[in-house]
Amino acid sequence: MKTTHPAEWKGILVVGEIRNSRVQPVTLELIGKARELKATCPTVGDIAVVLIGDGVSAALAEVETSGADEVILVDHKQTSLFHNDLYATILQNIITSRKPSVVLLPATAQYQDLASMLGIRLNTGVAAHCVDIRISKAAEMLAVVPAFGGKVLGDILCPAHRPQMATVKPGIFRQAPPISGNKPQISHFDPSAIVAEKLQNPRLVALGNSACATTRGIPVEEASVVVCGGWGMGSKENWQLLNELANLLGGAVGCTRPAVDEGWVEGESQMIGTSGKVVRPKVYIGAGVSGSSHHICGMKDSDLIISINKDEKASIFEVSDIRVVGDAKQILESLIEKIRAIRKA
Numbered sequence: 001m002k003t004t005h006p007a008e009w010k011g012i013l014v015v016g017e018i019r020n021s022r023v024q025p026v027t028l029e030l031i032g033k034a035r036e037l038k039a040t041c042p043t044v045g046d047i048a049v050v051l052i053g054d055g056v057s058a059a060l061a062e063v064e065t066s067g068a069d070e071v072i073l074v075d076h077k078q079t080s081l082f083h084n085d086l087y088a089t090i091l092q093n094i095i096t097s098r099k100p101s102v103v104l105l106p107a108t109a110q111y112q113d114l115a116s117m118l119g120i121r122l123n124t125g126v127a128a129h130c131v132d133i134r135i136s137k138a139a140e141m142l143a144v145v146p147a148f149g150g151k152v153l154g155d156i157l158c159p160a161h162r163p164q165m166a167t168v169k170p171g172i173f174r175q176a177p178p179i180s181g182n183k184p185q186i187s188h189f190d191p192s193a194i195v196a197e198k199l200q201n202p203r204l205v206a207l208g209n210s211a212c213a214t215t216r217g218i219p220v221e222e223a224s225v226v227v228c229g230g231w232g233m234g235s236k237e238n239w240q241l242l243n244e245l246a247n248l249l250g251g252a253v254g255c256t257r258p259a260v261d262e263g264w265v266e267g268e269s270q271m272i273g274t275s276g277k278v279v280r281p282k283v284y285i286g287a288g289v290s291g292s293s294h295h296i297c298g299m300k301d302s303d304l305i306i307s308i309n310k311d312e313k314a315s316i317f318e319v320s321d322i323r324v325v326g327d328a329k330q331i332l333e334s335l336i337e338k339i340r341a342i343r344k345a
């Protein structure tokens, strides 16, 4: 059933993510992809980015040169805490009044929840966790989504409903280079009426920000060197070698799912793959990692991939630039020793 004729919907809306008053890099990555879509299909229309939060106007400078044609600011005290019902209602209002053809959101803990809520309210489809997005000359979006744990890639179209919505994890797309002197139009959306209604009749009350797990050292998705351990590391004791090597190289430690399950790392913040982070470091060193499709899709775009595995037939070697066949513990120990010796000399 058609909700509205697709031709009435025009433009790309990027929903920006703000955390601790800072525009998150995924916002700029989504704007970068939106620029690509607009370059392929100029008739899709302009790119607008919406920023919601208390004092969000201060974050304007961070998106000004991103290439967006318009920045919509939703600056209100009561939006300081993420509240899915409130945020979804604000976005629903913006989307139904502006009718963008494409809406892109971050596939982060909070915003993927928001995307599905919005999809239901707008009676449209949401392609979740896309690894690529393309557009036809007729402004039809094609979202590429991994299925069956990353073994196949599915193409998703949304032919009869608008907007065409997609969510994308941080790190999947690259930020486009800034355009100096770009001056987007600035618009304001006043959410006071929505806030008042939601406060009067709240379904949920946000009391405060929960304590966020603080990452020690460089977050794995921001490190230029990632030393990643897999089940082949064998023990928590051996795991220390990864920390040592990462420290020496000024990098971060990443891991596979079994390392989380074994309790060698705390939580999933360092996990790389379909259900973890996407990394694109200058150097990725994998030790005792088999190379399952779930993991490879999170690290395959690293500039240089070095793998250590005792099995010469391990799948990780198929995507590796340097293959080291041998025992991970022994090789890491000798690598650490050599780096120390070079530094001392």
Ligand SMILES: Cc1cc2nc3c(=O)[nH]c(=O)nc-3n(C[C@H](O)[C@H](O)[C@H](O)COP(=O)(O)OP(=O)(O)OC[C@H]3O[C@@H](n4cnc5c(N)ncnc54)[C@H](O)[C@@H]3O)c2cc1C
Residues within 6 Å of the ligand: 149, 229, 230, 231, 232, 233, 234, 255, 256, 257, 258, 259, 271, 272, 273, 274, 275, 276, 277, 287, 288, 289, 290, 291, 292, 293, 294, 295, 298, 308, 309, 310, 311, 314, 326, 327, 328, 329
């Ligand atoms: C829906 C779903 C989502 C998932 N998402 C993710 C995800 O996001 N990230 C992720 O990583 N996994 C994910 N997984 C799990 C994934 O399928 C694999 O099970 C996992 O990646 C394997 O991790 P591994 O390579 O550490 O372990 P294994 O596959 O057990 O491999 C261990 C490797 O270590 C080698 N080895 C053993 N001993 C040594 C030694 N002494 N020295 C050197 N090498 C040695 C072995 O030869 C082997 O290749 C997901 C699974 C499902 C079903």
